[in-house]
Amino acid sequence: MTTEQEAIAGPEILKAWIGADRVFEKKFDPELYHEVSQFIFREARLQDIHDYDAWEDLWTDDALYWVPANGTDIDPETQMSMVYDNRSRIALRVRQLKTGRRHSQTPPSQLARIISNFEFLKSATDDIKVVCNAQIFETNLRGDTMWAARNEYTLRRVDGALKMAYKKVVLVNNNKAIYTLSFLV
Amino acid sequence: MDGPVLADKWDALIEPGRVHGSLYYDTAIFKEEIEKIWFTTWVYIGHESEVPNNNDFVTKALGPMPVLMTRDRKGEVQLLLNRCPHRGNAVCVLEKGNKASFTCPYHSWTFSNDGALIGYAFPDGYQKAEKSELGLSKVTRVANYRGFIFGSMAAEGPTLEEHLGGAITALDRLCDNSPTGEVEITAGFLQHRTKANWKFILENECDGYHPAFVHSSIFSVADSGITDLYGADAVAVTRSFGNGHTEVDPRPEFRRRDKPLSWFNTKPERLPDYVQQMNEAYGPERAREIMIDGTPHIMIFPNLFIAEIQIFVIQPVSANESIQHVTALQFKGAPDMNRRLRQQTMGSVGPAGFLLADDTEMYERNQRGLEIRDPEYLYLKRGEHRERHDEDGYLIGHATDDLPSREIWKHYRSLMEDK
Ligand code: FES
Ligand SMILES: [Fe+2]
Numbered sequence: 001m002t003t004e005q006e007a008i009a010g011p012e013i014l015k016a017w018i019g020a021d022r023v024f025e026k027k028f029d030p031e032l033y034h035e036v037s038q039f040i041f042r043e044a045r046l047q048d049i050h051d052y053d054a055w056e057d058l059w060t061d062d063a064l065y066w067v068p069a070n071g072t073d074i075d076p077e078t079q080m081s082m083v084y085d086n087r088s089r090i091a092l093r094v095r096q097l098k099t100g101r102r103h104s105q106t107p108p109s110q111l112a113r114i115i116s117n118f119e120f121l122k123s124a125t126d127d128i129k130v131v132c133n134a135q136i137f138e139t140n141l142r143g144d145t146m147w148a149a150r151n152e153y154t155l156r157r158v159d160g161a162l163k164m165a166y167k168k169v170v171l172v173n174n175n176k177a178i179y180t181l182s183f184l185v
Numbered sequence: 186m187d188g189p190v191l192a193d194k195w196d197a198l199i200e201p202g203r204v205h206g207s208l209y210y211d212t213a214i215f216k217e218e219i220e221k222i223w224f225t226t227w228v229y230i231g232h233e234s235e236v237p238n239n240n241d242f243v244t245k246a247l248g249p250m251p252v253l254m255t256r257d258r259k260g261e262v263q264l265l266l267n268r269c270p271h272r273g274n275a276v277c278v279l280e281k282g283n284k285a286s287f288t289c290p291y292h293s294w295t296f297s298n299d300g301a302l303i304g305y306a307f308p309d310g311y312q313k314a315e316k317s318e319l320g321l322s323k324v325t326r327v328a329n330y331r332g333f334i335f336g337s338m339a340a341e342g343p344t345l346e347e348h349l350g351g352a353i354t355a356l357d358r359l360c361d362n363s364p365t366g367e368v369e370i371t372a373g374f375l376q377h378r379t380k381a382n383w384k385f386i387l388e389n390e391c392d393g394y395h396p397a398f399v400h401s402s403i404f405s406v407a408d409s410g411i412t413d414l415y416g417a418d419a420v421a422v423t424r425s426f427g428n429g430h431t432e433v434d435p436r437p438e439f440r441r442r443d444k445p446l447s448w449f450n451t452k453p454e455r456l457p458d459y460v461q462q463m464n465e466a467y468g469p470e471r472a473r474e475i476m477i478d479g480t481p482h483i484m485i486f487p488n489l490f491i492a493e494i495q496i497f498v499i500q501p502v503s504a505n506e507s508i509q510h511v512t513a514l515q516f517k518g519a520p521d522m523n524r525r526l527r528q529q530t531m532g533s534v535g536p537a538g539f540l541l542a543d544d545t546e547m548y549e550r551n552q553r554g555l556e557i558r559d560p561e562y563l564y565l566k567r568g569e570h571r572e573r574h575d576e577d578g579y580l581i582g583h584a585t586d587d588l589p590s591r592e593i594w595k596h597y598r599s600l601m602e603d604k
Pocket of ligand 1: 293
């Protein structure tokens with residue numbers, strides 16, 4: 001063979017969408033598992049039914065809501081994300097939706113999402129770190145759209161109740177051209 | 186095609202102040218546009234800062250066609266067509282990277298990143314094949330203006346500078362806002378797909394009539410400073426540079442305010458490093474002027490929209506599908522400014538953006554509306570009676586007028602009409 005053979009690019013390609021290594025928690029705590037999954041199911045339901053105030057209430061004061069583009073662990077401080085909201089921008093997003101004049105959500109998307117594959121990550125603090133998968137069916141004026149994401153949460157107990165300090169939504173196709181995504185993902 | 190045919194086809198499709206709906210959904214017209222517009226005129230491809238180092242490459246597009254933008258071993262920017270001359274396979278399926286050569290996976294032909302064929306497998310099988318004639322094809326003409334790389338598939342025609350005409354001053358104005366005189370495209374693109382014809386996007390970019398309504402949800406909850414620009418009493422103007430290039434020029438409003446960085450809804454105290462760099466680069470007087478006027482809002486025909494703080498690259502996919510590629514503008518060497526440019530851009534644009542989700546919703550509703558049979562035409566006469574010429578001879582109108590659409594269609598017709 002006279003041609004140059006390229007190095008196989010496979011692992012490099014994978015890296016962008018698998019992201020950095022994550023350290024999973026080996027101990028299983030059935031009570032925590034139940035509490036966390038119920039919390040996340042409730043969050044999913046509030047999003048599906050567009051209960052914006054109740055959803056906003058789930059966040060801590062230092063919250064970060066992140067939907068990256070073009071990979072899983074991109075640097076959000078140098079690269080574009082689809083959503084990179086601090087607490088005040090989360091509030092703004094909710095306020096816009098509540099005007100009733102957010103045209104891309106008027107009428108609101110009809111949604112049903114399935115959340116599954118919970119796994120806890122090792123946490124160095126009292127924060128609870130958990131990953132899961134989400135599949136969301138959306139139907140709106142444009143038509144039907146299927147979304148799939150790998151989510152990562154940091155949950156914290158505030159006055160006894162769980163709150164979200166961090167939610168990252170990694171759409172599986174976040175490096176492709178995607179339709180408008182103006183419901184709460 | 187549902188519309189009129191043959192000799193007077195264009196007369197009937199594009200009248201002064203109204204255009205036929207089929208221009209947005211007819212698949213035969215779309216094919217014709219690809220040939221007569223996208224594969225003829227100058228089209229924006231990418232920015233040289235996207236391939237900063239030798240052997241960098243990034244996948245871009247010219248209309249619906251993918252293009253590999255590379256910086257070759259000698260440092261030249263090349264626009265290669267990603268089609269193996271053997272049987273058509275893709276020689277590169279990665280979005281970006283750094284490679285001196287590309288090997289086709291099918292039969293292992295290998296090409297240098299300037300397109301030359303440098304080797305093929307089992308060469309005994311080729312008796313007289315001319316390697317020099319079997320390289321990757323290239324975009325026929327390539328031109329670079331201040332880092333913005335444009336391509337044209339036509340061997341002859343106007344130069345890029347002739348094509349840009351007066352619009353070139355907008356690119357200069359943009360670069361002036363950088364303390365180094367250079368902008369960079371380094372933050373990666375969001376890709377927003379829409380089920381609408383590309384011309385709805387093109388015409389919306391300088392439509393100052395819609396923001397008060399389409400964006401009222403965000404304007405009512407956030408102080409964006411945009412509301413004054415697009416009201417009925419606005420002093421901002423729309424301008425046509427000819428060749429389909431249109432802009433909204435808010436400088437009259439910003440000069441009236443006379444506050445540096447008011448265009449960006451901020452104050453010098455919030456961006457002290459940037460302001461200091463600007464003063465050092467241009468002297469306080471000129472720096473103040475630049476920071477009052479701000480960056481342009483210009484739609485460079487057919488696909489580059491510079492929207493003050495970000496660029497959109499409009500890509501036609503089919504008659505009723507398009508992609509908006511969007512990213513924050515970055516000013517070389519101005520980190521505090523760049524952070525704010527990214528933050529504001531991420532809030533506004535892309536699939537989840539406070540602004541663009543709703544613009545895009547309008548595009549899709551327009552597209553579906555055209556399936557309704559009557560009236561067959563779209564009505565673009567707003568402000569016809571108040572068009573006038575500015576001191577440079579360019580046509581201007583009120584910020585809320587249909588002047589940009591009318592001027593885009595005039596140029597469109599000149600390209601589409603068989604001469
Ligand atoms: S198709 Fe590329 S080498 Fe055969
Ligand atoms: Fe808009």
